Amino acid sequence: MSEQTEVSFDTALVMALHADAQKELNELPTPAQLKERYPDTSRWDARLQAALHKRRPVLKRVLVAVLTLVILTLGALAVSADFRKAVYTMIQKFFPIEMQLTYQVDGEPLEQLPNGYSDHYVLDGFERDREQEFERAENFLHVYSSKESGKGYTVRCSIIQPGQQSSFDNEHTTYENVKVGDVDATLGTSVGENGDTVYILSWERGGVSNTIMGNISRDEIMKIAENVF
Template structure:
């Protein structure tokens, strides 16, 4: 049973950074390895203590300035799409739970999708399910299925708005970064009850979020994604 946790973007960011720092620490040599490489460090210890004793007030000021810069930088970049992507990547790598992120965006969001914005590539033998689809000025959802192969996929597009949420399931899904045209996307791979791969491809481009998900071949997922315009 997976654990579902709803937290703020700032909290998720701190968890991701902490996990990233822990990963870096875990890769450092162990005390035993350091002792083997540097058997006598007594002179280093004495010089280090003397330096810290003399420079302590300066070091404190430097640390305060460094922390202030970090806080200001995080505040400035928290609304950046590239920074969100970096945070998502850290979360995907280091936090093995299902997590829902809610974030704010900078600038004015689009009021509506561009005229005619839709998926223009449909797999042979697949038909849209009119009962499940919806189309609005700001978003749409299209569901397709094949009676012959029992495969299906969905296409969802929405303008980016404040308070939008993204869901990651590390317990059952493996994530990687892929290119979708000019945009960087996140591809999640999981398996269904029959052991067949299920792909979830998500990316942001020109103020719009896109998601293509289905138990169809990866090449077809990419063709559908590249046909959205």
């Protein structure tokens, strides 16, 4: 059974950084192992204390610089796609559970999708199922299926709004960073109930969040993505 948690981006960042630090600490030798390897460190201790005494002002400036960078990142970049991608990457790397991220958007989001915004490429042999889809000014879901192969995929696009959620299921899905054109994207790979490989591709462009999901091939899902605009 997967665990589901809802956290803010600030909380997710803190959790990810803590997990990263803990991972590094777990890989270090234990005090007992260090004592066994280096029984006499008295000379090291003296040199270390002298170095810290000389370098304390420098270390303090470095600490201030790091804290300033963190504050600027959280305050100024919290709504940028690059920042969200960094948080996604850390969560995908360190948290093997299902999570939902909720983020806020500074400034004015788009009121509706750009004129003509849609998926402009349909795989051969696939038909659009209009009974299962929806289409609104601010978002749409298109559903496609192939009677011959029994495969299917969906394309969902929506303007990015405050309170929007993104889900990650690290327990059952493996994520990697890819490109859709010149835009960073996240590609998840999992196994469906019938044993088929299922891909879920997500990326952001121009204030629009895009997701394609289906049991089609990796090349096919990437080609569809390149024709969403």
